[in-house]
Amino acid sequence: QVQLVESGGGLVQPGGSLRLSCAASGSIVNINVMRWYRQAPGKERVLVASITGGGIGMTNYADSVKGRFTISRDDAKNTGYLQMNSLKPEDTAVYYCNAAVRRTWYQTYVELWGQGTLVTVSS
Numbered sequence: 001q002v003q004l005v006e007s008g009g010g011l012v013q014p015g016g017s018l019r020l021s022c023a024a025s026g027s028i029v030n031i032n033v034m035r036w037y038r039q040a041p042g043k044e045r046v047l048v049a050s051i052t053g054g055g056i057g058m059t060n061y062a063d064s065v066k067g068r069f070t071i072s073r074d075d076a077k078n079t080g081y082l083q084m085n086s087l088k089p090e091d092t093a094v095y096y097c098n099a100a101v102r103r104t105w106y107q108t109y110v111e112l113w114g115q116g117t118l119v120t121v122s123s
Contacts, residue, residue, distance in 0.1 A: 002026035002112065004097050009117030016121070017085045022097030022114055024078040032100040032109055034073055034080040038093035038119075045096065049082060053100075065091075087121045094118050 008020040024031060032053040039045040049071040052058040059071050070083040080097060094116040100109040 002028055002101055002103055002110075004099060004112050004114035006095070006097055006114040006117040009095060009119045011120045011122065012087055013123050014088060014121055016087050017083070018087065018119060020082040020084070020095055020097075020117060020119075022080040022082075022099070024099065024101060024112075026103075028078060028101050028103055029105055030102040030109075031073075031075065031078060031080075032102070034071070035098040036071060036080075036082045037096045037098060038091075039096070039116075040090075040093040043093075048095070051080070084119070087119075089121045092119060092121050 003025055005023050005025055008018060012018050033050055035050040036048045037045050038048050048062050048065055049069055050060045051071045051073055061069060068086045073080045096116045097114040099112055101112050102109050
């Protein structure tokens with residue numbers, strides 16, 4: 001069974017940094033696009049950043065995090081990352097990773113979600 005396992009959340013002061021990880025466990029052959037979403041209390045889940053696969057690694061960011069967050073991936077480790085710098089209280093949310101995963105070359109991509117990791121920015 002393939003699943004996405006997130007780590008790296010926690011409590012950080014304003015202006016601090018955190019690095020989130022999203023590792024695909026189980027047998028897979030390929031990960032296409034990877035995305036990070038976040039959901040603040042009482043709000044809808046929104047897209048924060050995305051990165052394409054195929055060795056291209058084209059990135060895209062929500063305006064609210066441009067210049068502060070960096071999405072990356074290590075395909076050898078089947079892992080994606082979200083480096084978050086200059087964190088603000090409004091960045092407080094549960095962060096979810098999302099990825100299109102192919103288990104074998106004979107199957108189509110399946111969309112998976114991580115369990116979510118809480119990021120709290122507070123003094």
